[in-house]
Amino acid sequence: MSQPKEAEFWRWQEYHRIMPDKKWNNKDIITAGVDVGSVGSKAAIMVNGEAYSWGIIRTGSNSPESAKKALDYALEGTGLKVSDLKYIVGTGYGRVNVPMANKAITEIACHAKGANYIWGSSVRTVLDVGGQDIKAIRIDETGRVVSFLMNDKCAAGTGRGMEVFADLLQIPIEQIGEISLKVEKEPEPVSCTCVAFAKTEAMGLLRKGWTKEKVLAAYTRAMAVRMANLINRVGLEKELVITGGQSKNIGIVRRIETILGVKTLTMPNWREEGSLDPMVAGALGAASLARALYEKAQKG
């Protein structure tokens, strides 16, 4: 008898999208950004600096292969080939391992540019919550980085930390935000946010009679406090946006807004056709910088 497959609550959906009503021809400047993150690999294609298509997959153990897979996924169904791409920028944790890239640029610059592209010139502060790190970035109206910090020493509050929690509480990762908001009163944040000790912490609280919702609320609250501290360190300036995988966690987003007393700019509804996804902000920013670099090279 075969064992029933264990549910994988941490697993988020890989997908790809082509923007409707967008066409390309050979005269267009077609560029790509490949963002190899620690947990997810994202590739985005831009036609004349406008988002055209993208693909998101889980990063495997081999970065160059993940980069190639993500790019192929973004190109799927577009009729484009890698050779049609005028310039490719690699970014993210694994950026030096993007073999087809013309240039590697830090994810800081790419996220700044990507947030500027998705939300427009009013964005001044970007919080990027990735799989293994958290970045707070202050930018100007052109998407240039003014000040930033990156916390990659600790996984607490990162996407990976949330995946561990989703698995522990047996709640699908994509519902974790909603469920964390289903508490009548916000509990005190957990004192120990360490991912390695998450199990001990969560089990202790569950044994005390806390509901899953309450445990999740307390953990999410603690994460949001950490993130708010990072934002305050680079200096909060309106408008604020959140990018990276955790931008889809409504529990994190709402709590940061409460703590800082500012609203974030409305998230594009990424599930809808024709909508941008904040998770690909880095890849879009990379593709946008790729276009600028290509044009600069053409001018000589």
Place this chain on the structure above:
Amino acid sequence: MITHYGYCDGSGEYYIVIDSDKCTGCGKCVQKCPQSALKLETEFIDLEDKTVAAISEEHRKKIRYTCDSCNPESNFTPCILACEAKAISCVWNTQ
């Protein structure tokens, strides 16, 4: 571009802050650093590659210990004193 090298953890916050718009890439701070934690790095700014001072990768996650002996709370560390452009500062708060 202002870069905060370091982290905050349960014990406090520890950052060496370098302003690459001010940094001339002269390398004097690199020579003065007793821990060899600073180095010159290529940074991508306004579509150009610029050589600026940076905390090297291996020291970023242990900066509390690397920089402790220079007394960063004082803001008079050898790197800060060496920098004529005033591009370096410290944020050091132990809880």
